[in-house]
Every structure is written in structure tokens, then in C-alpha cells.
Amino acid sequence: MEYSYSRLLGDTKVISEKYENAAVFKIGESVMGREILCVKIGGGHKKVLAAGAFHALEYITSAFLAKFAEEYARAAMRGEMFFGRDACLLSKNASLFIVPMVNPDGVEIVLRGGDTKPVWQANARGVDINHNFDADWQSVKDAPSPSLYGGEKPMSEPETKALCGFIRRERFDMLLCFHSQGEEIYYDFNGKTAPRSREIADEMARESGYKVGVPEGSACFGGCKDWFINEFGREGFTIEMGRGVNPLPVSMLGEVYEPNARIVLCGMEWAVRR
Numbered sequence: 001m002e003y004s005y006s007r008l009l010g011d012t013k014v015i016s017e018k019y020e021n022a023a024v025f026k027i028g029e030s031v032m033g034r035e036i037l038c039v040k041i042g043g044g045h046k047k048v049l050a051a052g053a054f055h056a057l058e059y060i061t062s063a064f065l066a067k068f069a070e071e072y073a074r075a076a077m078r079g080e081m082f083f084g085r086d087a088c089l090l091s092k093n094a095s096l097f098i099v100p101m102v103n104p105d106g107v108e109i110v111l112r113g114g115d116t117k118p119v120w121q122a123n124a125r126g127v128d129i130n131h132n133f134d135a136d137w138q139s140v141k142d143a144p145s146p147s148l149y150g151g152e153k154p155m156s157e158p159e160t161k162a163l164c165g166f167i168r169r170e171r172f173d174m175l176l177c178f179h180s181q182g183e184e185i186y187y188d189f190n191g192k193t194a195p196r197s198r199e200i201a202d203e204m205a206r207e208s209g210y211k212v213g214v215p216e217g218s219a220c221f222g223g224c225k226d227w228f229i230n231e232f233g234r235e236g237f238t239i240e241m242g243r244g245v246n247p248l249p250v251s252m253l254g255e256v257y258e259p260n261a262r263i264v265l266c267g268m269e270w271a272v273r274r
């Protein structure tokens, strides 16, 4: 089972048609000209961004975010409780922006690429998007590669530029970056942690059963949450969804859905509480 770009197009179309509290728009385009889509739900003053599939093999994060977008929009519209929260009230206080697939070209390479399939994490030019952000940028590799090549310079890739431009325009209160796998939550960038981050990560961990982690090695720089924490001094998190060998099959969605839904909702509540 897989979650492709065309499934994302289908799911976001359904969301935009069915839910009047939701809007779908593009924030930019990939190297190959695929749309990088965002779903906005609710109209509250506080702004939270959740994004997934920075890495091609991690398309389960897109499947999660698309399902969460639809179910949260539905609960908010109908005034239903959603994992113990009043979804309608939450959506009045916070606007949730969801970018389910930052790297659509990479996902398509994994799903259609034949031999490259087991290892490809990068975009269509062989740049690892989550090592292309301007946060202590350095490249682990010196040439295009299925993973870990940070590009010729920070922000060189259209996917990175689209996300950074969007974040600068909207000035989000909180950022949640979804990856797989490991069942861990990261909140720190080289000690430059936003004031409440540890407390929030601890609560997310309690709600989800995931562990709070401190990144090591190549996970320590050039990532989206690193840049966000560095640039804005606000709370940014990386969530490593699920456990297993990437790509986690989309059949695991039922298993990862509730813990990660609780993480998003927990983050939104903290954003509102500020």
C-alpha cells in the first residue's frame, strides 16, 4: 500500500469540496512542477503549521496528515469532540495549516522509480530537503545523492524556498514536522530551544506514548524545525512517526493515527494558551 501524489490531489479536492471551514491552496511547486499543497482549517488568531514527507520514503506522514485534515475539519464543522477536545472551539482559536507532502517528486520517485526505490529520500535533483534549510547548514555529501546531500547552498531547492517563504509570510506560532520512523519527538536545535518546548514535548510524549529525543549526528542541522527555531525562536518539533523500516506501509496508518493526532492537537492547545 502506498500514498502517492495523485491520492493527495484526490484527498485535498474532497476536503475543499466537503468542508466549508477548510481551504486548499498551493504554496509553491517542486522541481518537476508538482504543486506543494496546503490545507487550512479554522480561522483562529494563533497559527500552527504541520508538514510531512520532507523525505520521499516517509509518505505515511502524508497519509496521516491528509486523514487528520479531513477528520479534524469534519469534527470542527459538526461541533464534535475530537480525541477529547472541542474541535470547533479549537478551530476558532487556532488556524491549522497542513502541508502533507513537501517533497512530491521524491514520493513519486520512490513509488515509480524501480531500482532507486528502497533508498531514495531526496527531491528530483538528489537534494535532501531536510538538509537544505539555512540552520548551521553543511552538506554531509558533496554531490547529488538519494539522501543526505544538502544542496549547493542552503535554500537552493524550490521545495525549501516554498516552505520558507510561506513560513515567513504567515509567521507561525508553532511548527510540527512529521517524519518516520522511531516514535520520538525532537524539540531542540543545538541548545537554542524555545522556552516552553521541553514542557510541550513532554506533554506530547505523555499523550502519544512516544519518547522525547535529542538529535545526534546528521539529524542536528539543516532541518526545517532547526531553521524555524533558529529564525523565530518559537517552538518547532520533529515527530518521528511509527516504528519499522521505511517506507512504513500505509496499512500502518490505523496504528499511527491516534498518537500523532493527539500530538497535533496538544501542540495546537499550547499555541492557543500562549
Ligand SMILES: [Zn+2]
Pocket: 054, 055, 058, 130, 179, 180
Ligand atoms: Zn525524515
